[in-house]
Amino acid sequence: MKRNVVEVLIRKMSGFSWQDDKNDNKLALNLLKRFLWEFKSVKPDKYANKSSCIYMFYLVRLFLIRNALIKQEYGVACHELCSLSHYYSLYQIGIQANVVKLLEEYCV
Numbered sequence: 001m002k003r004n005v006v007e008v009l010i011r012k013m014s015g016f017s018w019q020d021d022k023n024d025n026k027l028a029l030n031l032l033k034r035f036l037w038e039f040k041s042v043k044p045d046k047y048a049n050k051s052s053c054i055y056m057f058y059l060v061r062l063f064l065i066r067n068a069l070i071k072q073e074y075g076v077a078c079h080e081l082c083s084l085s086h087y088y089s090l091y092q093i094g095i096q097a098n099v100v101k102l103l104e105e106y107c108v
Contacts (some may be wrong), residue, residue, distance in 0.1 A: 002042045003091070009035045010085050013078035028074035029107065035081075036103040044093040058088045058095055062102060069106035 009031065016028055049055070061084040068076035081099070088095055 016075040016078040
């Protein structure tokens with residue numbers, strides 16, 4: 001059930017652009033906080049899908065999210081988080097732990 005809520009929040013994040021829009025910044029921050037609160041309570045998958053050689057490229061997306069959060073460009077962070085969810089399953093144990101840690105550090 002919680003995964004459905006997380007997926008709905010991801011769909012809401014898809015409306016943000018990779019360009020910073022100051023008008024939507026507060027809305028994006030609130031959406032990230034809500035996402036964090038829901039995402040932390042979801043049980044991660046037991047196994048990570050490390051079958052391809054590009055598995056670790058999710059760290060590039062995390063770096064882009066981190067840079068946006070440092071600059072307080074929350075709409076950009078939402079866009080990059082949505083992109084991350086498009087290419088990787090957010091419920092993989094390593095990805096979920098890193099996303100939660102990143103959002104806790106910059107959004108709380």
